[in-house]
Amino acid sequence: MATASTTISNSAMPEGRVHKKAGLLEDERWLAAALLLPTAILLGLFIAYPFFEGIRLALTDSRVGVPGHFVGLKNFEKVWNDSIFRTAVWNTCWYTFITTVVKLVLGLWLAQLLNRNFKGKALTRAFILLPFIIPTVLSTFAWKWMFDPTFSVLNWLFWQMGFITKRINWLGEPDLAFFSIIVVNVWRGVPFYAISLLAGLQTISPELQEAAAIDGANGWQRFRHITWPLLLPVTMVVTLFSVIQTFADFQLVYVLTGGGPANATHLFATYAYQIGVGTGLLSEGAAISLAIFPVLFVVVLLQLLYIRRVETR
């Protein structure tokens, strides 16, 4: 042991000027600083700085190319009295709530199905993730084409099956368009829930289920008292992630309806885009997208508290 410790102290000692740089990196603190520097620069420059810049913009009356003056909370006041913004708030909350519940239920179901042993399991799992990995904008176009008012294959299908006699104008009426957007979001999100929850399910020992089955618990009771409590931590994290992503969603609505018809299906992000980029009112757009922040803040707080609880356990 003695020889070992002398070797360490020897090699750790700075050996003259030549090794000065290596010597600095031998110090844990300097090495840590050097390793974290690139990350800190990129995140500082493109996350922290834009965040404060966003707050500053929201408090001025800037437009594209025109540096504005400080106007206080006027933008927020204006946005708050804007009826389209209010629709967007309402839409975003409903959209997040409905899709999250549906995705969770369907995802759990699919995860349970995938957790069985059957032929072609690996292949099935690989294919099921496709909606999640294919670029959202591109797959959403496939949906938009399926929702086409005149050539919709869904209408053809329902008509052949005798469900409808008149066409359904999927994206043309406010409520229906909102429903269609929800369908596509669920379609895209279920695989993510299913595969993540499947990973959680696989950590639960099948012996627990068997023991409960021997004790006479039925399928629902086994799910309620064994699977669900053990799966809860993964479920929590998956749901919180998905809530943020859904709340800040942009691509689906941008492609499917562009916020229409008559601004009825806007979310925060699409409305911010329309105002900030479309009409060039930078400061108002910044104020609208900052409206995402309070929800984000609550979710992050929950997430941090939850992780701390898990870590100290």
Next chain:
Amino acid sequence: MIEGRRWRRWVSFYIPMGMFIVMLLFPFYWMVITTFRPDGELYRPWNAKNYNPFWTWNPTLDHIRMLLEETLFSTWLWNTMLISLASTIISLICGVFAGYALSRLKFRFAGTMGTGIFITYLVPQTLLFIPLADIIRNFHLGDTPWALILTYPTFLIPFSTWLMMGYFKAIPKELEECARIDGASRWQAMIYIILPVAVPGILSAGIFAFTLSWNEFIYALVFLSSSEQKTVPVGVVSELVRGDVFYWGSLMAGALLGSIPVAIVYSFFVEHYVAGLTGSVKG
């Protein structure tokens, strides 16, 4: 695990599974069939007589030809590839370094830094795109690939760091100490001893980061304006829809061809991708 009588197995397993698969994959089938279908068949009203939308006997390559000859699709594909690769590599380097520092080195503020990076993980792009567009303009990066290569890492680094921390924590400390006893510096021990062991983690983070950058839309939409700089998603959205006219054949061809590279990468590394996805959630 599949138990019970035959009809029960069908009701509880095969039928729901089949429905899930059909619903999840149908849009892709629709993409493929539309790509190869001549315009004359494509634009038939939904209630036309003798119309079978699910198959075509007259496949055509016209839509793909139009896509490749009349638009800059191949340029967009190339741009997307370049931007995704560059930002993935940057994020991997940053993520591996930061993950190593946060999981294996002792220093002040380690906890604070970790929390900070975790918080940025949860910041959605749509919160920042307006001020960021302003900043990109001020840095004179607008309408260049650099605008995306430098900003994509902001949502890739946090996740790679998080994933790598998990992998590094699982590697026993003794492995590194042995190398240090043999005279390796800290830096050498990290590069030659720890990194090779963490390769599966790096691969997972890389695959996941690549698909995420390929998928990104709003930054690319806002930061790029000229046609030859665009990425596939933005190009398809902005140049295959002219006014109110949708070129559905070419649109679907673009969607199909734009999805294939990422699908190929995914198919080779499914296991790593799933590890990345679930690792990013489990933390």
